[in-house]
Amino acid sequence: xxxxxxxxxxxxxxxxxxxxxxxxxxxxxxxxxxxxxxxxxxxxxxxxxxxxxxxxxxxxxxxxxxxxxxxxxxxxxxxxxxxxxxxxxxxxxxxxxxxxxxxxxxxxxxxxxxxxx
Amino acid sequence: xxxxxxxxxxxxxxxxxxxxxxxxxxxxxxxxxxxxxxxxxxxxxxxxxxxxxxxxxxxxxxxxxxxxxxxxxxxxxxxxxxxxxxxxxxxxxxxxxxxxxxxxxxxxxxx
Numbered sequence: 001x002x003x004x005x006x007x008x009x010x011x012x013x014x015x016x017x018x019x020x021x022x023x024x025x026x027x028x029x030x031x032x033x034x035x036x037x038x039x040x041x042x043x044x045x046x047x048x049x050x051x052x053x054x055x056x057x058x059x060x061x062x063x064x065x066x067x068x069x070x071x072x073x074x075x076x077x078x079x080x081x082x083x084x085x086x087x088x089x090x091x092x093x094x095x096x097x098x099x100x101x102x103x104x105x106x107x108x109x110x111x112x113x114x115x116x117x
Numbered sequence: 118x119x120x121x122x123x124x125x126x127x128x129x130x131x132x133x134x135x136x137x138x139x140x141x142x143x144x145x146x147x148x149x150x151x152x153x154x155x156x157x158x159x160x161x162x163x164x165x166x167x168x169x170x171x172x173x174x175x176x177x178x179x180x181x182x183x184x185x186x187x188x189x190x191x192x193x194x195x196x197x198x199x200x201x202x203x204x205x206x207x208x209x210x211x212x213x214x215x216x217x218x219x220x221x222x223x224x225x226x227x228x
Contacts, residue, residue: 003160004160033215033216035218040220040221041220041221042121042206042208042218042219042220042221043161043206043216043218044218045215045216045217048213048214048215056213056215059215091160091161093161105163105166106161106163106216107162108153108160108161108162109160110159110160111160
């Protein structure tokens with residue numbers, strides 16, 4: 001497809017379980033971002049990739065959260081030992097221009113709704 | 118640290134009314150400023166942006182002017198339509214380039 005694709009659209013898991021969320025960016029976009037959006041709040045930055053490397057992971061809340069982008073395209077956000085407080089919509093975005101140029105336009109996916117019971 | 122503050126919603130207007138959604142920011146340096154919109158059932162999408170002081174971003178009848186002196190980037194539209202009903206997010210691009218969002222303002226336009 002032409003847009004950013006995120007799977008699954010919904011994920012229900014139990015406290016303590018491990019989950020993986022997938023993001024397929026727009027072809028050719030080198031920058032990829034993960035955000036988390038809680039109900040009634042704006043998206044909160046988690047991590048940014050330029051190519052295969054994590055250029056900024058300052059938003060990851062703790063070491064239970066990890067993300068990879070091994071071939072510079074698809075990315076996976078991994079959450080270990082999930083907690084109820086991890087419940088949120090996890091958004092992925094991609095951009096052709098690197099950040100900081102002022103020209104970046106982020107294209108967002110529809111998100112994965114994660115519910116930890 | 119860098120932050121964005123938006124007026125609280127929901128904002129409810131009648132069709133053809135004038136819209137203002139206030140946005141102020143705190144940042145070091147001179148960030149780029151953005152408005153993103155999220156229509157019901159859809160992902161966030163860029164509405165408009167401004168990259169330096171006094172720039173005006175515009176799109177689909179919406180406008181916002183980058184005001185350095187008041188650290189503001191208020192969103193305006195002269196005549197709203199029912200189809201403008203959505204959640205609007207103000208955001209800035211920090212020195213590292215990542216976007217920092219406000220909490221969002223829900224707009225509901227009644228016919």
